[in-house]
Amino acid sequence: MSEQEPRTGRQFSDEDLQDLVASTDSGARNPRNRTVALLIAGLALMWSLFQLWIAQPQLWFAQYLPVMNSTETRPIHLFFAIVLAFLAYPALKSSPRDRVPLTDWVLMAVGGFCTFYVFWFSDTLAMTARSGLPTQAQVIIGAIGIVILLEASRRALGPALTIVGALFLLYAYMGQGWLIPDLIEHEGLSFTALINAQWLDTGGVFGIPLGVSTAFVFLFVLFGSLLDKAGAGNYFIKLAFAGLGHLRGGPAKAAVVGSAMTGLISGSSIANVVTTGTFTIPLMKRVGFTSEQAGSVEVASSVNGQIMPPVMGAAAFLMVEFIGISYVEVIKHAFIPAVISYIALIYIVHLEALKKDMPALGEAKSFVGMLVKFFIGFAVAGAGFTALIYGVGALRGAVPDLTGPIMMTLLAAVYVSLVAIAARKPDLEVDDPNAEKIELPQVKDIYATGLHYILPIVVLVWFLMVERQSPARSAFFATALMIGIIATQRPLKALFRGQGAQMAAEFKAGLIDLREGLIAGARNMIGIGVATAAAGIIVATVTRTPIGTELAGLVEQLSGGVLFIMLVLVGLFSLILGMGLPTTANYIVVSSLMASVVVSLGAQEGLIVPLIAAHLFVFYFGIMADVTPPVGLASFAAAAVSGGDPIKTGFTAFFYSLRTVALPFLFIFNPTLILYGVDLGTWEGILQAVFVFVVATFAMLLFAAATQGYFLARSRIHESAALLLVAFTLFVPNVWLNMVQDPFRTLDGSRFETVLAEVPEGERLRLLIRGPDFNTGETAETTLVVDATGATGAERLANTGLLLLPEGEVMRLDEPMFGTETAEALIDFDFYADAPVTLASIQVAQDRMPAQVFYIPALLLLGLVVVLQRRRQTKPAF
Structure with missing residues (x-):
């Protein structure tokens, strides 16, 4: 390190880094007692198997398994999360990591009892607490459960969520006080009502967030864990370095792409940073990035992994529930911002390399040439996927009853063929980024070694995007295939390499990898399970207070x-x-x-x-x-x-x-x-x-x-x-x-019925609504959008949900029809105050020139910048 760049931080060892990830993602405790270690591993394994059981989409053996509803699966999900949180996460940094103290055993038992109670007595709770008649014993159990949940949250996630959750509980209970602004004051909930809403009912701790964690998130985290355990993480990183390492600032560009690929299957920014960063950061420093710049590139690319579909750090599944749109719609809306953000980050790294005139690792290659190859590969993959869609459609039309078995047979054949191709190359080893001489791999030597890892991702995308199956069902099929790959890839490689005598040993090793992957997936879910439950406290408070x-x-x-x-x-x-x-x-x-x-x-x-x-x-x-x-x-x-x-x-x-x-x-x-x-x-x-x-x-x-x-x-x-x-x-x-040009022509609100009847079918009208605010009494305004749908004016008016009360030149509004979108949009207006709620004006879209006309002056300005900078340009821009 040069004198101009003093080291201001401490570089951690590999062991320290793994401990850092464990502390945040899977729990830092590693008991020396074999029985306790087996208990933790066994509970994690049982959790994964339980999740696979409740996710199986009514297969042939489903008739022999009991069916559970969400009021039963959510408490069991949280039961595993809380029990493992106290076993795997020490209370403090100074707490022992090689054993489980007595206090943790007690907290584990009490927390497990409080969650298991909700499962075991779900029918009783439906007749009592969830009907507004909780017993004293239920309230006590709920109160203890909330306190223990917040402590589990503190251990697994740090103090932030625990503090926020506790403040929201206090706010819901107190309602008023010198610290609570007048704007959000309320009467306060009784202690019984608070505990009933947060723990005993289905809208607090056991509400939608925990339901999404139970139904969707676990399977995707497990899928990512199994994919990584199979070797896909190292494959993605190597592939990124093989494709980009030879460019200016290549290690940084590879870090961005590698983090993007691992971010697809990772739900943790920190794990992404450490997993890819231990290899990419030292190499970035080698070509001229400072310690802070190298770390920053890794952070920016790893955090970006959380906005990249299909998982988006599990937020995609929550959006489905919160917004009420399909999962495919969420992916559609999130895709372009995420992709262009990653492309821009690669370009930022490229600009840093140009500014510092950084060398390439090995023989330099063309950035434009790499982009051309990427787009060609993308186009070929897209064409292949499109052909597959039409091929399956034709097969389904010809032999509908045999489509499933034929597709499964073809998938198995493709998998075996890809493993046979991978067996011709040696298995990928994890490189040492600090080695004296760095030999970057070639794409032709890397890509064939892990093509079979792409199959589960293709299956996932197929069921999500083409079959339009639910995220849970899609993840189940992808995970089932991933389980098959982990169990069989080792013995198949031994077979194709002429090492038949080692097949039994390799099959056993594959089962061990599977077991470890299932355990790792469950341990990675501890924090998420606890987090979604604790966040349910906030959701319930928001819905029950102002x-x-x-x-x-x-x-x-x-x-x-x-x-x-x-x-x-x-x-x-x-x-x-x-x-x-x-x-x-x-x-x-x-x-x-x-x-x-x-x-x-x-x-x-x-x-x-x-x-x-x-x-x-x-x-x-x-x-x-x-x-x-x-x-x-x-x-x-x-x-x-x-x-x-x-x-x-x-x-x-x-x-x-x-x-x-x-x-x-x-x-x-x-x-x-x-x-x-x-x-x-x-x-x-x-x-x-x-x-x-x-x-x-x-x-x-x-x-x-x-x-x-x-x-x-x-x-x-x-x-x-x-x-x-x-x-x-x-x-x-x-x-x-x-x-x-004004986008709308404004008309008086009194003409609403006439305008609504005259505009073309499907036309959107914007209505300016003015009236007294329900909480403050002051005059408020909002814009409401309604669609002109219906054959007649009366039908269109009924479809808007509005109830009109014309008074001369003023169009008064009565309270909208209950249950309509209009009623929800106008919920803050007081329709029973002395001052009326009125439809002040109507805005109708008018024809305008296309907005893209402004691209012309923008591009001319860009051309001027190019001309000015070309005079000073000393090196190629790409």
Whole structure:
């Protein structure tokens, strides 16, 4: 290390790093007592087997197994999580790790009893507590259970969620006090009502978040664990280095791609940092990155793994439940922002390499050539998948009853063939990044060794996207295939290598890998299981107190009614709420509190924000808490690997992640970026999606160049400003168009019935609703969108859910029909106050020139920047 770069942190050993991951993800306790160690492993194994049992989609043997409903499976899920939390996680850093103290045994037993009680007496609870008549014994058990759950949360996740959960419990109980603002005051819940709502009922601890963890998340975490145990993690990293290591700053580019591939199957930013970072960070430092820069690249790429479909740190499954849209829709909306964010990070790394004139490891290769190969490979894979879809469709039409068996036979044949190909190459070893001489692998030597790892991912995508099966069913089939691969890949390789005598030993080793993978998957779920249960406390509090509905008012007061400042405040609140929380709990907390705030504030200012856009907005800011000091858990993990300063690493990683901060604002103002309103079932929709992707990628690259201060050469301030302006125009050209042409013509609200009857079928009308706020009595406004659906004006009016009370030139509104979307949107208005709620005006979309017209001046400005920088350019841009 040079004198200009003093080491300000301590570089951890491999053992320290594994302990760091264990402490945060699977529990740091490793008992010396063999019986206790076997108990922990046995419970973890039982948990995985239990989850596979309840997930099996009524196969031939299902008739011999009892069927359990969600009120029974959720308590058992939490039972395993709490029991293992006290066995696997020490109470304090100073607590013994080689044995389980007596206090932990007691806490484990009491916590296990409180959760098992909810399972065993579910019928009794349905007749008593869940009917509003809890017994004193049930309340006592519930109160003890909540306290023990919060302690398990503290051990497994740190103090953040425990403190937040405790504060929400106090707020729900007290309701009023000098620390509680008037805006969110309420009468307070009785102790019995509080415990009933949080523990005994099905809407608190045992509510939707824990249900998602039980039904979906466990299987995906288990799938990722088995995939990694089979060797896929090392395969992905090696493949990334083989493809990108030869470029300028190649190790950093490989770190980004490797983290993206492992992020697909990982639910933990910290595990991703340590898993890939132990190899990538030393190599990044070799080619010229400082310790902090190397750690920051790894942090930015690992945290980005949490926004990458299909898992998204389990947030994708929670969005399905919270928003009420299909899983495929969530993936559709999340895909483009995640991909362009990764592409931009690769470009940022490339710009750093150009600025420092970094060498390549080995013989340098062309960055453009690599991109061309990537897109060719992507196109070939896409064409192959499309051909498979049509082939299966034809097979199903010809022999519908035999399609399943034929497909399973073909899948088995493909798997055996791919293992035979892999057997021709030696098994991949984990490289030493600190070796004196680094020999980068060749793609041709790597890709064939792990093609069979792609099959379970293809099966997962097939059932999710093509068959449109539920996430749980899809994950079950993918996991079942993964179990088969782990158990058979070793003996099959021995067979193909002519080592038939070793097949029995290799089969045994495969079963051991399977057992260890099942155990590891369950241990990785301890924190998530506890987190989703503890986060249920917050969800229940939000639904039973005014805090959820009144936060919008608080943000509006602080922002002075300026929409952009409102969004900045919501982003900051989400960032603060997410500090110290794992991705799953993070999303539950920030979405419960802030997502509806984004929608309601947007509506008040005339901006209609899709609910999925609001959820993605708060989710993006929530996961930035893993990056940002002072908590920044992923940054601290990266600094432990690199030996850099953790605070400096966090700030550098935040700077690299500015694109992730900018994206949520962009798709709030232009929802097309998340393909909202784009129909991928038509060729027109597909072409529109491709256009959006290309333009957004180009814009994001320009944004990255502007923030890095380097494009073709080092940028001057005015050039960076110009690049930002071009990027902004490409992302949201509608902002400029709205300044030139009003998007709507405004009509008086009294004409609503006439306008609704005259507009074309399916036309969207925006209604400005004005009236007294239910809580404050002050005049409030919001924008409501209604669709003109129906053959006649009367049918269309009925479909809107609005009840009109015309009074001369004023269109008064009565309380909307109960249960309609309109009633939900107008819930904050007081329809029984002296001042009426009125339909103030109607906005009808009008024909305008296309927003893409503004691309022309933007591209001309870009051309000017290119001309200016070409004069100073000293090295190729790619």
